[in-house]
Amino acid sequence: MTQVRVTCPQCGDIDLTIADLRGRICIETGHAEYRFTCTSCKMISVRESDPKTFEILTGAGIHFEPWHLPAELKEIRNGLVICHDDLIEFHNLVHNETDFANAIVALETTN
Numbered sequence: 879m880t881q882v883r884v885t886c887p888q889c890g891d892i893d894l895t896i897a898d899l900r901g902r903i904c905i906e907t908g909h910a911e912y913r914f915t916c917t918s919c920k921m922i923s924v925r926e927s928d929p930k931t932f933e934i935l936t937g938a939g940i941h942f943e944p945w946h947l948p949a950e951l952k953e954i955r956n957g958l959v960i961c962h963d964d965l966i967e968f969h970n971l972v973h974n975e976t977d978f979a980n981a982i983v984a985l986e987t988t989n
């Protein structure tokens with residue numbers, strides 16, 4: 879199994895096998911990164927993978943899982959911006975079961 883040396887921010891250089899690395903790549907941006915769990919401190923580290931590193935890692939057998947940006951980023955936003963008062967009102971609303979139930983009913987009847 880191919881050995882790789884990675885750097886844990888806490889412990890410094892550690893040796894892992896290629897199977898200990900997990901990669902992912904964004905379909906829309908091409909941004910690639912890999913992660914590993916330190917064998918000493920058990921902390922997960924994530925590292926960006928520049929094109930050269932990506933090529934080396936994929937050549938060594940790491941599968942980069944494809945992922946997409948959230949669809950919400952493409953949503954057209956309109957309407958009022960939520961402010962602190964709205965959050966406080968919402969907080970108070972969800973703390974009172976009767977008010978919350980009434981709000982849900984009101985919401986369902988407007989849609």
Ligand SMILES: [Zn+2]
Pocket residue numbers: 886887888889890916917918919920921
């Ligand atoms: Zn560590």
